[in-house]
Structures are given as structure tokens and as C-alpha cells.
Amino acid sequence: MARFAGKSIIVTGAGSGIGRAASLLFAAEGGRLIVADKTEGAEETAQAIGEAGGTARAIRIDAGSEAEVVAAVELAVAEFGGLDVFFANAGISGGMANIFDTTPELMAEVLRVNLIGPFLAIKHGAPRIAERGGGAIVLTASVAGIRSGAGSPAYSASKAGVINLAMTAAQQLSGSNVRVNALCPGLTETGMTQRVFDYAREAGKIDKVGRLNPLRRGAQAEELARAALFLASDDASYVNGQALAVDGGLSSSHPVTRQEYGLTAV
Template sequence: MRFTDKSIIVTGAGSGIGRAAALLFASEGGRVVVADKTDCADETAHLITQAGGTAKAIRIDAGLEEDVIRTIALACDSFGGLDVMFANAGISGGMANLFDTDVALITEVLRVNLIGPFLAIKHAAPRIAERGKGAIVLTASVAGIRSGAGSPAYSASKAGVINLAAVSAQQLTGSNVRVNAICPGLTETGMTKPVFDYAREANKMDRVGRLNPLHRGAQPEELAKVALFLASDDASYVNGQAIAVDGGLSSSHPVTRQEYGKTAA
């Protein structure tokens, strides 16, 4: 019960990693503001209360400053302050290449994926600092580490999130507020649902995640558990870091790998 009576905000909590994290935070005693752009926020909050936890749902656009301020106010008014902000909301922006990406698309992806976490830090950090200590966790991506895992717009936005975590940790020196990011690899969420659905229908699940050493994609709970670790006192000396949770995908440059247990030709 690492989060007993802690006040926690999770954005993008209507599904995927956000929903898994909200449920886990609540199961460990946290009081959770479940924020999402859809009414799936209400479904997540209902799941939490049904299980005996405490949750408030709110519909927001994570890239709008007034909505971020409103969400933090709800947590403070409902739960007496703020201890943890998990800025998880994001969009993919599709898979357009550099030359097919127009300015409107990349602007929108950056607004949600990068300006959203910036706003979360800007407005949550002072309230968390009032509690004496706490944590901010951002969702970046392996696409932000190097090319090959996302479109130019998405990859650039997530690279920005990784740097934002490092810069914010430095600028919060003395506040006792830690800022870290998780970098998911291929994970079964609403964003990647078409990939997993197609693989199942075509009986090609063995090809999902085949480029990482574990030869599989991740489930949202596997990412959520790392986010909870970073938000907890278990990670009290982890700050300004971006943790890849990708089955080992980013541990190597592209190579032709020898399979485990097989003799090289």
C-alpha cells in the first residue's frame, strides 16, 4: 500500500496504460483523479469505486492549460493537495512520413504530447512541493530515443518529453519533487489496437514484438507498474531519468541476431 491517502492525477486514464495505472494506484490506497478526453474516464472511476477505492473523473484536453489547472484544482479540493502527477495522455498522429506531415498535424501532436506534460509539470510541481515531497511521471516512448519506432511528429514529441523530464528535474532542485519518464515499447493500448487485432485475426501474433529479445508486445499493466515504481518512495533516488520498458528493443542497434539456443549458420 505505497500510496495510502496520497492524492494522484492520471491523465489519459480512460484506457490503456493510464487506466491500468489508475487502477493500480487506487489498489495501493491512492485517491485518484481520473482524467481523459472521453467519457471512458467515468468507466475507469467506476471500476475503482466498485473495487472499494476512491476516484474522481474529469474530462479534459491534456494540452489545454485551463483544463490542466482545472484538473489539479479538483485533486487539491477533493483530496487536500497533490502528491503524484502521471502525465500519460498522448496521441499517435498516424504514421505519415516527414514529407507527408503537414504543419497542422505536427502542431497538434506536439500540443498534446509535449505541451501537455510541460503544463502538467508547470502547474503540478508547486502543489506537490507544498506536500514536502512527491513525484511526476511522464509517458515518453522508445520512439523518442531513436528512429524506427514512430512517425516524425510522434518521435519528435516523445524525444521532447525525455528531455523535459531531465530539464525539469534540474529546475526543481531543492523542491523534493522528482520527475522521470517511462519509454514504452510496443504495448497493447487503444492506440495500437489495430495492430494487435490484425495480428490475431491473421494468426500472426508471433510477429508482434518480434524485433525485441522477448519476442512479444507488452500489456498496459507492465508499463503501469514501472510508472508506479517511479511515483513511489521505492524510487526515492531516481530523478531526471527516462526508463525504457520495451522488452530490450532499444538495447541494441539493428542487427541480424542469433536466436537463443540455435547455432549460427
């Protein structure tokens, strides 16, 4: 497959987890990448893409800084002649503080990275994508943005904002052929959640991770990356303003007493 042959693509949060997995897949399908992260992981991802025969340029940015997002977009234009896809994936967890332990400063920082970052990707990426005749913007939200129970108040509020931002942007970009969608991961093994998975393995309880969803497991980063690629590709040419939950079925139900229906794996 070469769904992204010749396409110019920016991925933020590309230094690890879903961002790195998506960057590698975009490149494998012919995309030319600007891999952006605030850590040295950006260079590591670009190196891995180059070693696999792909094209990538690394840039260190704070995804919540307007000047630095603009710099990433300008680099894509300078290096690859324009922009076709922006995967605004960077985010932070902000810890697990409850409402009463959450400070205004923590709330502001989580919103700055998780919500203002995607806003900046749309603000500065959409015009460049429109210049190329259209393309896609994918924003990483979360099942925590769909309903409570999957994250802290700050994180959950920020991701709910991302979902609404995708809807609002899709409407305001009407006629531009720029699609905007939100990806809503469930529990996924990334740098943000690594301690949970590592602890479960050390304690011999890895089978308990993700047990509340019907698939009864957590996800791997590449599973989310493949969903992001779908939303960014022409395969999703009529998908716009949507929030795609990739969570093993977790968000398909309200809390219930689980029943077995005779179809569980042997």
C-alpha cells in the same frame, strides 16, 4: 502493498490503456485518484475504481489545454487536500505520415498534446506537490523518443521532447523534493495500437508482434503501469531526471543480424 495510502494522484489519459491500468493499480495501493481523459473512459475508470473499493473522481479534460490541466489540479486540491503524484500519460499517435506528408498543423497538434501536456503537468502540478513536501511526476514518453524506427516523425519528435523535458524539469526543481522521470514504453497493447494487435490475431500472426525485441512479444498495459507506479513511488526515491525504457529490450541494441546463444525458450 499500500505504497500510495492517502496520496492524491492525477492520471491523464486515464480512460484506457496504460492510464487506466495505472489508475486501477494506484487505487488498489491506497491512492485517491483524479482520473482525467477527454472521453467517457474517465467515468468508466472511476466507476471501476469505486466498485473495487477505491476512491476516484473523473474529469473530462484536454491534456494540452492549460486551463483544463489547472482545473484537474484544483480538483485534486479541493477533493484530497493537495497533490502528491502526477502521471502525465495522455498522448496521441498522429498517424504514420512521413516527413513529407506531415503538415505543420499535424505536427503542432501532436506536440500540443504529447509535449505541451506534460509541460503543463509539471508547471501546475510541481508547485502543489512541493507544498506537500515532495512527490513525483511521471511523463509518458516512448522508445520512439530514444531513436528512430518506432513512430512517425511528429510522434517521435514529441516523445524525444518529453524525455528532455523530464531531465530539464528535474534540474529546475532542484531542492523541491519533486522528482520527474519519463516512462518509455515499447510496443504495448493499448487503444492506440489495438488495430495492430487485432489484425495480428485475426491473421494468426500474433507471434510476430514485438518479434524484434529480445522477449519477442508486445507488452500489456499493466506491465507499463507497474513501471509507472515504481517511478511514482518511494521505491524510486533516488531516481530523478531519467528515461526508463520498458520495451522488452528493443532499445538495447542497434540493428544487427540476430544470433542464437543456446538460451532460447524450449
